[in-house]
Amino acid sequence: MAEVTRTRVRPGGAYGPGPAPGALGDSWRTYRMIVGMWIRSTTTYRASFLITLFTNFCVTFFDFVAILLMFGQVKGLGGFTFAEVALLYGTAGTAFGIADLTMGSLQRMGTRVRDGSLDTFLMRPAPLLAQIAGDKFALKRFGRVAQGLFVLIWSLCLLDVAWTPLKVLLLPVAVVSGAVIFGAVMVVGASALFWIQDAAEVTNSFTYGGNTLLQYPPTIFAQDLVRGVVYVVPLAFVNWLPALYVLDRPAPAGVPEWAAFASPLVAAVCCGVAGLAWRAGVRAYRSTGS
Amino acid sequence: MLRLYATVAAGGFRRHATYRVATAAGVFTNSVFGVVLSYTYIALWDERPHLGGYSMDDALAYVWIGQALLTVCGMMGGGFENELIERIRTGDIAVDLYRPADLQTWWFSADLGRSAYQLLGRGVAPMAVGWLAFRFTLPAGPGSWLAFLVAVTLGSTVGFALWYVVAMSAFWLLDGQGVVQVAWLGGLFFSGMLLPLNVFPGALGEVARALPWASLLQVPADVYLGKYQGWGLAGAYAFQGGWALVLLAAGRAVQAAATRKVVVQGG
Numbered sequence: 001m002a003e004v005t006r007t008r009v010r011p012g013g014a015y016g017p018g019p020a021p022g023a024l025g026d027s028w029r030t031y032r033m034i035v036g037m038w039i040r041s042t043t044t045y046r047a048s049f050l051i052t053l054f055t056n057f058c059v060t061f062f063d064f065v066a067i068l069l070m071f072g073q074v075k076g077l078g079g080f081t082f083a084e085v086a087l088l089y090g091t092a093g094t095a096f097g098i099a100d101l102t103m104g105s106l107q108r109m110g111t112r113v114r115d116g117s118l119d120t121f122l123m124r125p126a127p128l129l130a131q132i133a134g135d136k137f138a139l140k141r142f143g144r145v146a147q148g149l150f151v152l153i154w155s156l157c158l159l160d161v162a163w164t165p166l167k168v169l170l171l172p173v174a175v176v177s178g179a180v181i182f183g184a185v186m187v188v189g190a191s192a193l194f195w196i197q198d199a200a201e202v203t204n205s206f207t208y209g210g211n212t213l214l215q216y217p218p219t220i221f222a223q224d225l226v227r228g229v230v231y232v233v234p235l236a237f238v239n240w241l242p243a244l245y246v247l248d249r250p251a252p253a254g255v256p257e258w259a260a261f262a263s264p265l266v267a268a269v270c271c272g273v274a275g276l277a278w279r280a281g282v283r284a285y286r287s288t289g290s
Numbered sequence: 291m292l293r294l295y296a297t298v299a300a301g302g303f304r305r306h307a308t309y310r311v312a313t314a315a316g317v318f319t320n321s322v323f324g325v326v327l328s329y330t331y332i333a334l335w336d337e338r339p340h341l342g343g344y345s346m347d348d349a350l351a352y353v354w355i356g357q358a359l360l361t362v363c364g365m366m367g368g369g370f371e372n373e374l375i376e377r378i379r380t381g382d383i384a385v386d387l388y389r390p391a392d393l394q395t396w397w398f399s400a401d402l403g404r405s406a407y408q409l410l411g412r413g414v415a416p417m418a419v420g421w422l423a424f425r426f427t428l429p430a431g432p433g434s435w436l437a438f439l440v441a442v443t444l445g446s447t448v449g450f451a452l453w454y455v456v457a458m459s460a461f462w463l464l465d466g467q468g469v470v471q472v473a474w475l476g477g478l479f480f481s482g483m484l485l486p487l488n489v490f491p492g493a494l495g496e497v498a499r500a501l502p503w504a505s506l507l508q509v510p511a512d513v514y515l516g517k518y519q520g521w522g523l524a525g526a527y528a529f530q531g532g533w534a535l536v537l538l539a540a541g542r543a544v545q546a547a548a549t550r551k552v553v554v555q556g557g
Contacts, residue, residue: 056471
């Protein structure tokens with residue numbers, strides 16, 4: 001791991017004008033420090049931690065049981081077999097799980113904007129986004145990642161795919177890019193909270209809702225909906241397009257085949273948009289009047 | 291005394307009615323989930339028509355009833371348990387116990403007000419959106435709507451009773467999160483939120499349909515779809531009412547044990 005050598009902390013890191021050199025390094029170090037603190041604090045009670053981790057795994061697993069029950073009744077869904085749906089489920093679940101683990105705390109920021117406790121964070125000489133994302137970091141959310149990986153590996157054992165080096169490479173790249181896309185959506189959602197503090201649930205419809213959507217084959221949805229998640233909120237790049245390529249199935253909504261490899265690019269663009277949204281949000285922040 | 295609880299209920303209603311943006315956000319989210327689930331159910335019922343005794347239109351109605359009742363019947367959390375747990379953890383509960391009002395009835399009244407608001411604020415709109423988009427089954431007439439409303443009220447009572455027992459566990463555990471999570475799991479899966487309980491196979495289905503969580507969504511939905519008539523309807527109500535009584539009594543018993551034995555937190 002590349003250690004950041006810069007020790008001087010730039011005051012007001014996150015919202016200073018323009019991206020200062022090393023801002024990313026600052027963010028990463030802050031985030032790691034806060035996360036490390038929360039991990040140490042939660043793992044102090046080891047038994048309690050392991051139980052919550054296990055429960056978390058089970059909670060998300062029951063979600064998959066619903067799909068298992070569905071396939072107890074039918075052979076295929078929208079022309080997809082169980083193993084193929086499991087691949088979609090596993091890739092979406094893992095990507096979303098990673099995003100939820102690392103950025104999930106952003107969801108609760110609305111309360112901090114409303115009661116003004118965000119001021120404390122702004123006072124600290126460390127990047128704001130990293131502080132908020134690391135705040136109350138819950139390692140137990142790793143349960144969701146584990147469950148996603150579990151289903152993903154299960155599906156890979158069941159599937160009969162003609163593997164090529166390209167496909168082998170595509171899958172992990174897609175999962176990581178997918179996590180970044182979900183993370184960017186969470187940051188955009190959190191940015192909106194600077195203006196409307198009670199709208200946190202809207203983000204859920206894109207994150208949790210998006211995750212549910214991506215677990216099923218695109219063939220069962222209305223084409224307009226599919227086009228929406230390709231061109232408007234690019235969730236299709238999380239797993240649909242790469243997974244369809246792996247499964248040798250045609251891409252939906254008239255998308256060219258190379259789009260299956262565009263996930264990292266889309267993820268980068270999403271990060272750019274999220275960064276701009278966050279910046280605008282922080283600028284618009286006015287503390288409580290009391 | 292009744293006036294006091296009516297005031298508390300009205301307060302619960304008004305308190306949640308204050309957050310209009312949150313309500314709008316919730317309606318949006320429920321609608322998005324409704325759309326996604328509708329398509330998965332269409333795919334499922336396309337493959338297996340009449341699965342679980344539902345037609346496609348029935349299944350779609352089920353999806354949107356689920357979205358409408360999600361907060362009303364507390365399938366993913368009752369909306370009050372975290373506050374109650376926090377009061378127990380900090381010791382504020384001691385003040386509540388001093389009040390010349392019954393703790394459970396107090397919280398029940400407040401929750402009834404909340405449910406009533408959620409039904410109007412977060413129930414009606416997603417149902418309307420869903421119907422416009424998918425034209426699912428509607429109840430046969432005003433009588434059926436009324437029967438549905440009774441089932442929803444009973445379901446909401448069972449939901450409250452369940453979460454109250456969960457919250458009471460905090461007297462011993464202090465950190466109620468583990469229990470809340472398990473209850474959450476039960477609520478989501480065994481209420482039929484993920485998949486209707488009459489689609490569950492064999493013994494799992496039998497068990498799931500007998501558990502209290504069935505009162506939250508499955509029974510109200512079946513009442514809505516007119517699956518119960520005459521004495522069958524009375525039986526369905528008795529099932530919900532029975533669980534409500536059992537769980538409310540359990541809540542009281544746990545509360546009594548807690549207030550007798552447990553030393554309240556606080557400095």
